[in-house]
Amino acid sequence: MSRVGDRARLEARVAKKSFRTASGQSVPVIADLSFALEEGETGALIGPSGCGKSTLMRILAGLDRNFEGAVQRPAHGRVGMVFQEPRLLPWRSVEDNLRLAAPDATEDEIARLFDALGLSEHRTHFPGELSIGLARRAALARAFAVRPTLLLLDEPFVSLDAPLARQLQRDLARLVESRRMITVLVTHDVDEAIALADQIFVLSARPAHVVGEIKVKSPRAAMTAEEAKAVAARIEALRELS
Amino acid sequence: MTLRLISLLALLCLWQVAAHFGNPRLLPGPLVVFATMKAEAASGALFAALGITLARVAAAFVLAMAAGSAIGYAMGRSALFDRAADPWIIVLLNLPALVIIVLAYIWVGLNEAAAIGAVALNKLPVTVVTIREGVRALDTRLDEMAVVFGFSPSKRLVHVVAPQLAPYFAAATRAGLSLVWKIVLVVELMGRPNGVGFEINTAFQLFDVPLLLAYALPFTAIMLVIETLMVQPFERHVSRWRPRAA
Numbered sequence: 391m392s393r394v395g396d397r398a399r400l401e402a403r404v405a406k407k408s409f410r411t412a413s414g415q416s417v418p419v420i421a422d423l424s425f426a427l428e429e430g431e432t433g434a435l436i437g438p439s440g441c442g443k444s445t446l447m448r449i450l451a452g453l454d455r456n457f458e459g460a461v462q463r464p465a466h467g468r469v470g471m472v473f474q475e476p477r478l479l480p481w482r483s484v485e486d487n488l489r490l491a492a493p494d495a496t497e498d499e500i501a502r503l504f505d506a507l508g509l510s511e512h513r514t515h516f517p518g519e520l521s522i523g524l525a526r527r528a529a530l531a532r533a534f535a536v537r538p539t540l541l542l543l544d545e546p547f548v549s550l551d552a553p554l555a556r557q558l559q560r561d562l563a564r565l566v567e568s569r570r571m572i573t574v575l576v577t578h579d580v581d582e583a584i585a586l587a588d589q590i591f592v593l594s595a596r597p598a599h600v601v602g603e604i605k606v607k608s609p610r611a612a613m614t615a616e617e618a619k620a621v622a623a624r625i626e627a628l629r630e631l632s
Numbered sequence: 633m634t635l636r637l638i639s640l641l642a643l644l645c646l647w648q649v650a651a652h653f654g655n656p657r658l659l660p661g662p663l664v665v666f667a668t669m670k671a672e673a674a675s676g677a678l679f680a681a682l683g684i685t686l687a688r689v690a691a692a693f694v695l696a697m698a699a700g701s702a703i704g705y706a707m708g709r710s711a712l713f714d715r716a717a718d719p720w721i722i723v724l725l726n727l728p729a730l731v732i733i734v735l736a737y738i739w740v741g742l743n744e745a746a747a748i749g750a751v752a753l754n755k756l757p758v759t760v761v762t763i764r765e766g767v768r769a770l771d772t773r774l775d776e777m778a779v780v781f782g783f784s785p786s787k788r789l790v791h792v793v794a795p796q797l798a799p800y801f802a803a804a805t806r807a808g809l810s811l812v813w814k815i816v817l818v819v820e821l822m823g824r825p826n827g828v829g830f831e832i833n834t835a836f837q838l839f840d841v842p843l844l845l846a847y848a849l850p851f852t853a854i855m856l857v858i859e860t861l862m863v864q865p866f867e868r869h870v871s872r873w874r875p876r877a878a
Contacts, residue, residue, distance in 0.1 A: 451780050469780055477777040481795040481873040490791055491781040516873050536781065 397622060398429040398539050400572045408597075416590065419445050419574070420457070421597035427589065429464070431537075432566055432573040434583035437593030437626065443493040443576040444474065447544045450574060464572060466540025470532075472546040476525040478517040483527045485513040492535035503531045507561055511623035523554050530558075534565055539564070543571040547582065559585050580622050590621070592628040602628035660842045668846040672829030677831075682851060685816060685827040688744075692751035693812045697804065698753070700759025705797075707760065708767020724757040729815050733822060742823045751815045758811065759804045797868035807864050813855050 407420040411492060419442040427433045437443055448454040450461060451471055463469070475549070478487045488500055504510045505541050507527045517525055533541060547555040563586055566573055577583055590604045604624055606613070646661055651661035661747045672678035707714040707721075740746035770793060778788045820829025828851045835844035 448776075451776075453776050454777060468782060471777075471780045473773070474776065477771065477773050479774065479791060479795070482791070490783070490787070518873065532781075544779075 398466070398572060399426065400450075400464060400540060401426045401462040402446075402459075403461070404446065404457055404459040405450060406459070407445060407454075409448065418597040420449075421599055422624070423593070423599045424459075424486065425591050425600055425603070427572045427574065428568050431589060432575060432587045433589045433591060434517050434575045434577060435582045435591050435593055436577055436580065437598060438595050438627075439578055439627075440597040441451065441593055441595050443578075443593065444544055447471075447542055447574070447576055451542055464539040467571075468536045469540045469542065470534060470536045470538030471542040472526075472529050472544065474545050474548055476517065476522075476529040478525060478528055478532070480517050483514050483516060484509060484520070484531075488532050488535045489515070490597060491532045492537070495535045495537070499537075500535060503534055506565060507531050523550055526550065526558065527561075530562060530565075534569075535628035537569075539571050541571055543573065543575045544598075545576055545578070547579075555579075555582070558565075562586065573628070580625050583625070584618050584621055590625060592625055604628075637650075656771055657839075658841060660845070661766035665842050665845045668842040669850065672843075672846050678847065678850065681826060681828050681847060684856065685820065685829065685851065686854070688748055688751070688816050688820070689813050689868065692748045692755065692816065693809060694847045695748065695752040696759055696808060696812070697801075697877075700756045701763050701801070701806070703756075704760040704763025705767055708764040708770075712873050714764070721757045723813070723871075724753070725761070729754045729818065731814075733802055733819055737823045744824075746876065747816075747824055751812055751819055754815050755808050755812050759808060762800050762804040762807070766797045770796050795870070795873075799867070802863070802867040805866070806859070809855070809859065809863060811853075 393425060395451045401424075403424040405418045405422060406418060408416045408418045410416055423446065425433065425435075435443055436444065445454065449457055450462075450463075450464070451469060466579055473587065478484070479490070482490065485500070485504075488495065488503075492500075501510075504513060507530060509524065509527055512520060512524055512528070517528065520528065530546065533543075543562075549559055550558065559582060573586075575583065575586055588606055590606060591600045592600065592602045592604070600622075605620060606621060648661050648663075651659050651664075656664075669678065680800075707717055732753050732758050736746040736750035736753070740749065741753065774796075775788070780790045783792065816827075818830065819827035820827035821833045824830055828847050831847045832844055834845070835841070
């Protein structure tokens with residue numbers, strides 16, 4: 391799909407994004423925020439709650455075009471997204487949800503995705519019959535089924551208990567590494583960012599901008615516990631600064 | 633189910649007893665009414681009246697549901713159109729059915745178009761308001777999901793919007809059908825030369841209560857069957873994916 395020298399690239403530059411309050415005041419949410427990612431890279435955006443991370447995600451997804459700046463998405467391919475809630479169609483089975491989003495996914499691809507995410511027994515279930523953990527797995531499967539060149543993950547494990555979240559992070563890391571795509575992960579969890587990302591962008595409180603960028607050693611498997619701790623400490627230091 | 637049958641039988645018995653002690657001219661017993669019904673059926677008059685009335689019910693119902701759904705959808709989606717059209721809907725909602733019927737007959741004439749149009753117009757605002765409510769309750773988060781995953785507009789309508797509107801559509805169907813079939817009788821009574829409403833008017837002129845009931849009861853029974861065999865299963869079908877409350 392992409393040749394050497396023609397690598398997919400995501401470039402986001404949001405000069406200003408504000409919301410209008412009910413009383414007509416303009417409240418800035420994002421100011422002078424920019425970052426870029428290359429094909430095969432996973433970037434984590436980490437910042438305090440309510441700093442505008444989800445707003446930024448909506449801008450990256452093309453759902454919000456009302457901002458100053460520009461977002462350059464990969465020229466080819468599709469966007470896969472996992473929202474904070476699973477957002478599955480409740481009246482369709484798990485499998486139908488995948489097929490509706492990814493009509494050209496092959497039977498084999500879907501079977502392998504279900505297998506990788508532990509969903510094989512739940513193909514025919516309706517989303518209302520799934521536990522929250524399984525529903526999030528189904529949302530992940532849907533995002534991967536479209537063979538995305540850009541994968542957007544908006545706090546995909548929020549409100550899961552820690553062991554379940556760690557398990558899903560491991561499954562997700564395996565899937566991300568098996569593909570050549572650009573992944574953007576929004577999170578407020580330092581461990582999650584370190585576990586999944588090559589580059590971590592630390593965001594300030596509102597209005598959000600990037601206060602620091604940390605490269606995580608790659609391949610991640612070679613990273614020792616001490617190194618991970620050091621990265622976490624740097625993230626914390628940057629968060630204090632902001 | 634058995635209890636319902638017993639209850640229905642009890643009503644028949646009560647009717648028979650009341651007829652026995654009352655004035656048979658004002659309240660004939662069930663056997664007398666059934667005999668009249670049989671005679672009307674044998675002559676074919678009963679089926680002709682039922683057929684024409686059901687056709688009017690169907691035409692007015694389809695017209696009101698189609699137009700009402702389209703207008704309700706547009707009002708739910710566009711705040712501007714909603715503000716513009718809302719006063720009209722409120723006027724229509726509060727205009728007595730009788731006024732609409734009389735005006736339709738005066739303005740359009742004593743014809744089929746006026747009759748069906750008047751019934752549809754009576755039902756229209758209820759459909760509009762119900763569907764608008766459904767559109768307002770649409771989940772924007774699912775809409776966003778559909779946009780991100782590149783659903784085409786027709787795919788969004790069929791797989792994202794329609795299933796959310798289905799319960800509202802079913803509610804409009806149920807409320808609408810019972811409204812329409814009652815108003816159709818009034819329209820027929822006032823300005824049509826045939827149908828159940830016309831026959832009831834004739835019975836009224838002749839003070840013939842057995843004839844009146846011989847037309848009214850089978851028609852009521854048919855509407856009940858349609859409601860039970862078609863509307864209720866449709867409602868169950870569109871909400872089958874909902875986890876059942878324990």
